[in-house]
Amino acid sequence: MTLTDLQEVARDPDVPAAIEGRSTLALVWSRLRSDRVAMASAFVILAIIAVAVAAPLIAHAAGWGPTDQDRVAGVTPQGLPVGPSARHWLGTDNLGRDILVRTVYGARISLIVGVAATAIATFFGMVAGLVSGYYGGAVDTLLARFMDVVLSFPFLLFAIALVSIVGPSLKISVIVIAFFSWAGIGRVIRGQTLSLREKEFVEAARSLGASDLRIMVVDVLPNLVAPLLVLGTLLVPTAIVFEATLSFLGLGVVPPTASWGNMISDALPFYSVAWWFVAVPGAALLTITLAFNLLGDGVRDALDPGAERVFASRRRRRAHQDTT
Amino acid sequence: MSVPLLEVRDVVKHFPVRSGTLIRRQVGSVHAVDRVSLSVQRGETFGLVGETGCGKSTLARCVTGLHPVTSGHVLIDGEEITGLGRRAMRPYRRQLQMVFQDPYGSLNPRRHVGAIIGDPFAINRVAGGADRRRQVQELMELVGLNPEHYNRFPAEFSGGQRQRIGVARALALHPSLVICDEPVSALDVSVQAQIINLLEDLQAEFGLTSVFIAHDLSVVRHVSDRVGVMYLGKLVETADTHELYAGPRHPYTAALLSAATPPDPDLADRSERVILAGDVPSPIDPPSGCRFHPRCPRAQAVCAVDEPVLTGAPDAPPSHQWACHFPLAPGERLT
Numbered sequence: 001m002t003l004t005d006l007q008e009v010a011r012d013p014d015v016p017a018a019i020e021g022r023s024t025l026a027l028v029w030s031r032l033r034s035d036r037v038a039m040a041s042a043f044v045i046l047a048i049i050a051v052a053v054a055a056p057l058i059a060h061a062a063g064w065g066p067t068d069q070d071r072v073a074g075v076t077p078q079g080l081p082v083g084p085s086a087r088h089w090l091g092t093d094n095l096g097r098d099i100l101v102r103t104v105y106g107a108r109i110s111l112i113v114g115v116a117a118t119a120i121a122t123f124f125g126m127v128a129g130l131v132s133g134y135y136g137g138a139v140d141t142l143l144a145r146f147m148d149v150v151l152s153f154p155f156l157l158f159a160i161a162l163v164s165i166v167g168p169s170l171k172i173s174v175i176v177i178a179f180f181s182w183a184g185i186g187r188v189i190r191g192q193t194l195s196l197r198e199k200e201f202v203e204a205a206r207s208l209g210a211s212d213l214r215i216m217v218v219d220v221l222p223n224l225v226a227p228l229l230v231l232g233t234l235l236v237p238t239a240i241v242f243e244a245t246l247s248f249l250g251l252g253v254v255p256p257t258a259s260w261g262n263m264i265s266d267a268l269p270f271y272s273v274a275w276w277f278v279a280v281p282g283a284a285l286l287t288i289t290l291a292f293n294l295l296g297d298g299v300r301d302a303l304d305p306g307a308e309r310v311f312a313s314r315r316r317r318r319a320h321q322d323t324t
Numbered sequence: 325m326s327v328p329l330l331e332v333r334d335v336v337k338h339f340p341v342r343s344g345t346l347i348r349r350q351v352g353s354v355h356a357v358d359r360v361s362l363s364v365q366r367g368e369t370f371g372l373v374g375e376t377g378c379g380k381s382t383l384a385r386c387v388t389g390l391h392p393v394t395s396g397h398v399l400i401d402g403e404e405i406t407g408l409g410r411r412a413m414r415p416y417r418r419q420l421q422m423v424f425q426d427p428y429g430s431l432n433p434r435r436h437v438g439a440i441i442g443d444p445f446a447i448n449r450v451a452g453g454a455d456r457r458r459q460v461q462e463l464m465e466l467v468g469l470n471p472e473h474y475n476r477f478p479a480e481f482s483g484g485q486r487q488r489i490g491v492a493r494a495l496a497l498h499p500s501l502v503i504c505d506e507p508v509s510a511l512d513v514s515v516q517a518q519i520i521n522l523l524e525d526l527q528a529e530f531g532l533t534s535v536f537i538a539h540d541l542s543v544v545r546h547v548s549d550r551v552g553v554m555y556l557g558k559l560v561e562t563a564d565t566h567e568l569y570a571g572p573r574h575p576y577t578a579a580l581l582s583a584a585t586p587p588d589p590d591l592a593d594r595s596e597r598v599i600l601a602g603d604v605p606s607p608i609d610p611p612s613g614c615r616f617h618p619r620c621p622r623a624q625a626v627c628a629v630d631e632p633v634l635t636g637a638p639d640a641p642p643s644h645q646w647a648c649h650f651p652l653a654p655g656e657r658l659t
Contacts, residue, residue: 199429200424200425200426200429200430201429201430201431201432203385203390203424203430204422204424204430204431204490204493205443205447206390207388207389207390207417207421207422208417208421208443208444208447208448208493209410209413209414209417209447209448210443210447211410214447218435219432219435222432222434222435223432223433223434225434
């Protein structure tokens with residue numbers, strides 16, 4: 001530090017030289033970065049996204065498309081799947097299709113459904129929760145009871161009934177999953193909004209003449225970012241499993257399009273003779289679900305102001321390890 | 325007398341008390357404010373005192389339109405503002421601003437100071453962009469905050485600094501009337517003085533009219549030109565500050581004044597202290613007649629039947645009024 005710098009600091013005692021105010025997001029990010037499990041999960045998720053995006057390249061490298069049947073050596077003479085080999089790196093399924101390529105393409109379906117259904121469900125849950133909690137009264141009674149009704153639906157029965165009427169497709173899967181997920185988010189957001197609307201800063205905004213919409217968006221919503229982030233991250237794996245369940249039952253993605261759910265379903269008759277057939281999509285499903293769940297836990301911890309003690313002790317331990 | 329800047333006429337605010345799980349019936353109501361009338365002249369500071377729960381804050385919220393009144397009228401500059409919709413209320417809101425009690429709860433923790441103080445501009449669509457930023461920073465400077473802290477969050481400020489932010493927000497649109505709802509009761513005593521001095525300076529600078537709500541009698545005495553005393557939703561006495569502190573007429577005011585902490589306990593005359601018996605009755609079922617009668621040392625049979633009205637007397641200045649059947653004589657002590 002030069003002399004002029006020192007004078008600068010001395011002249012203005014209100015400007016702290018070293019202590020810099022950190023925004024909430026910066027704090028959350030720094031906490032998340034110190035969470036090794038969360039960072040590993042984030043890395044796995046990014047890797048899966050990269051693979052899904054690069055699926056055509058992988059198909060090209062492997063030499064098989066997702067629905068190509070290997071008519072030469074795709075199945076054994078008895079018609080059973082072929083195990084991992086140089087020709088099919090992770091084996092084939094009962095129709096002689098390459099498991100690796102299909103699993104990679106299946107990641108696209110899982111991610112699309114997981115993210116789209118989560119986005120739709122989070123949006124509607126947020127709007128319903130905000131409106132219900134903010135207005136209260138009859139609006140709240142109506143919306144909250146409706147959420148209770150949705151939450152009490154037996155999900156699978158209704159999904160089966162709905163799909164049997166309109167027919168299975170990717171779009172219907174997303175809609176069905178979103179429809180059965182928004183109410184859970186809506187309930188949490190409603191509760192948070194109920195307590196937030198009694199805060200004096202809401203009253204202050206009202207005394208300034210702010211509209212209800214402005215209060216909800218500008219004053220209440222920023223305080224809901226934390227729960228929404230956590231609920232959203234934790235909803236993605238649930239939605240992915242929902243999709244796999246629907247596809248497993250033949251109610252989701254229509255064959256021959258590959259989805260982890262319909263691959264596992266196809267593999268069931270062969271699990272005793274072709275472990276790779278069920279193990280590869282199963283492992284992929286497990287990995288992505290686990291990664292999203294662990295990341296969600298990490299995000300929740302990072303956003304929890306009460307968890308500072310945990311993070312502080314972790315920083316101390318790390319610092320101690322670094323010095324020894 | 326000219327048209328008062330703020331006039332409150334017979335304002336009543338009842339909060340319904342409901343019971344029942346499925347079918348909610350109204351079983352009663354909290355009589356938070358009951359037929360209160362007062363007027364505040366331009367340039368004046370009106371102090372409102374009373375115990376916790378006597379309806380001071382509710383009255384303030386009725387005046388600012390945060391609570392719809394059950395009945396009665398609120399007039400700003402002679403114009404009725406009760407029952408106005410949000411849009412119709414807008415021009416009056418610019419004249420009428422509020423400083424809140426809790427400097428922690430009244431600032432949104434997720435928004436930076438610049439956005440909070442800029443809110444009045446944004447909501448009323450006055451200044452935008454760089455112009456708003458400049459005005460906000462001017463306001464920050466005005467209330468003694470460092471304008472460079474524009475992007476900081478409320479959590480990074482102390483209680484006193486936060487209250488300065490609240491003051492800056494209230495002053496943003498240059499209101500003519502500021503309602504301060506216990507602006508210092510949540511602060512340390514040393515910081516209280518700073519905020520009170522700030523408010524007084526700003527009041528002088530902008531010619532503000534203000535209603536200052538507090539339960540601390542010494543604070544009210546310091547800042548107010550006139551004082552109103554509330555008890556259980558009623559205005560029981562109102563007078564010029566020195567008049568009220570020198571010679572209270574209502575027994576409740578006298579008891580309240582005698583209970584105030586003396587600046588120097590050694591010099592205080594302990595015999596003067598009057599301790600009221602019992603607690604403040606429930607506002608759901610207020611006492612009949614004079615609401616103060618169950619606790620009043622001077623109460624007689626008529627007090628339980630007839631409700632006294634706010635009146636003056638020939639031996640008192642016209643601004644001094646009280647609601648009591650058996651008021652103290654000037655200079656008389658409550659025993």
